[in-house]
Amino acid sequence: MTGRDDTPTEATREPSGDDRDYFDRLVDRDALRAYLADRLGDAEEFAVSHHGEGHSNETLFVTWGDRELVVRRPPPGETAETAHDVLREYRVMDALQDTDVPVPTTVLACEDHDVIGSDFYVMDRVAGDVLRDAEPDRFATPEARRRVGEELVDTLAAVHRVAYEDVGLGEFGHPPGYTERQVERWTKQLEWAFERTADERTVPQLREVGDWLAERCPTDHEHALVHGDYKLDNVAFAPGTPPELTAVFDWEMATLGDPLADLGWMLSYWRDPGDPEPASPELEATFMEAEGYPTRRELVERYEDTTGIEYEHDRFYRALAVYKLAALGEMFYRRYLEGNSDDPMYPVMEHRVPDLAARAKRIIDGDEPL
Template sequence: MMHTVPDGVEVVASRDGARHLDSPPLLVLDAVTGFLDAHGIGSGPIAWQRIGDGHSNVTYLIERGGESVVLRRGPRPPLPKSTHDMVREARIQKILHGHGVPVPEILAVCEDEDVLGVPFYLMARLDGTIVTDTIPPHLSPAEQRRLTSEAVVDTLVALHGIDVTRGELASLGLPEGYLRRQVERFRGLWEVNTTRSLPAVERIADWLAQNLPTSQAASVVHGDYRMGNLMFAPQAPAEVLAILDWEMATLGDPLADLGYLTATWSEAGSPATPLELTKVTRSPGYLTRGRLAERYQRRTGLDLTPLPWYQTLALWKAAIFCEAIHTRWQRGERPHDTVFGPSLETGVPRLLERAGHYASLTAANRR
């Protein structure tokens, strides 16, 4: 539902209205209006609606004078310097758009933190469907469920097939050493993001570091590739209109994306974790994790023997990321979060347990 009246907490009319708040608002309407004016987007008052299932960055649909745009910004400060880089995220999408990757068109980028307190960008609104808790009618027939699953894989294969050795893409990251850096970086993030002791974090970190696979290829790595970050066409057949949420993107090992996709994919009969954000794939007709991996392997030719290592990495990283959310909730920094934050008290240990399961599969493959 679109809103036109500020709530005085998340959305305020002006900077003056934000001064007495305990935490900064996410939208300041006169500031957003001024930015829209500067870029010739619509006229008159604005209406807004928070959209998406993201628990990190924040996305709003903005309507003004018959025009619709999407505003994406980081969460409330304080923020680690290396995260929530809206300027980099917008730049990545602009580059990938030029390579034919389905991404939203970037309309404007605001680097001035005085406007909303953090950088943000505007992108074109797409008329599409994001599949999360319910199956859209046009994607509900059994054939469309299969085609939806296949489109998820095929879009990832196309992304990973882009040549990252030349042009602007080569400046987005250093593929060499990607896996080792991931383990080291997230190991370091645990200590600064937790208030409790979970020995499995260090145990799995040691195991990952001691069993690093050799990367077979270098590609763009999305970093959060799942069905909930894909927008599908509003009519059959299933087609991906856009890949969303490029916050974690870099250059690295493509199997990191496949490991994350398959480890977080909801499958009938498998234990639930907090990262199963599109539960509908437990329903009949969707491909299993194994079938997703087989389709990816056929199209890329990569050896998927070490895939459980990447699935371990994915869930271990997810546990650390979710622990940061849980800690922010405990500190009162997520005042409207009454479900996800509290659930991570047990959800993070469940993620670590599943990570350990995949680690045992890797060990079995090597015997």
């Protein structure tokens, strides 16, 4: 993920062995140091470490003198067309600097592949907690838990209220036909992954889900800036209480489109008490089942009250979300098979993607309701 300060020892590490080989593919430290010195001025202290919590674009933590920075770049190796567009991520965060949407401070963007072998950008590191696997102790009360959910959905509403033309994002996407293009895009991503993964096993249920989605795309929807990957572990909360959401990360899939796709994605990660076991435990936390957290329906009601947008076609939007997650998992699995990632979660996708396909089918069939 991005510029957050959730840094357990194993997540931010000096590489060795195979890790060192992968780290060397991610960054030429001498070239990066020269690039930063040319643009930010010399610094006596320079250190780079790999933040291993993300599962898509790669994140490097950089100490530059007394400044803590984050470098974001794509994973090494071939990627599906349009995936891992880090400069797109930079552009939207840069445009949002003076809006109500909290984002890290952007610093530099680079298209010169001679520096570290790919596009990359630099931003300031953000201090705070990301609620990935568990809640911090200071949030372990019903009042704080409810506020976590309210901050999460209120910030999503702020994203969707951005006057995108006024901040220079009027040409950032083409909102009409967004949902159809989403289904088409993620089906293409799946097909790219299947080119390699089908040699290991097939997932026919995903094709069924894709056909169902293609036949039921809502064509009349609101137009808004959409994040594309909005969920609890892509935001940071400031130290202290009450919970205050201070940064939204991971904008690589942002565009102009249907805001309900964002809401459906967020809901697909949110747990209610009594839900089935997660289809992908590596990606889906369960702590929000605890007393005090809002239910999915309560989050929807707050979103509707805040934005004036009615959440219709729930089965479509949540099934689309799980379909996209399955496609991402299949892309991860291909990269593992091709030796283009050291992420231990990638090989697990051999079995998790079929489980996600089954979950999408349950949503479609009404067996996993809102």
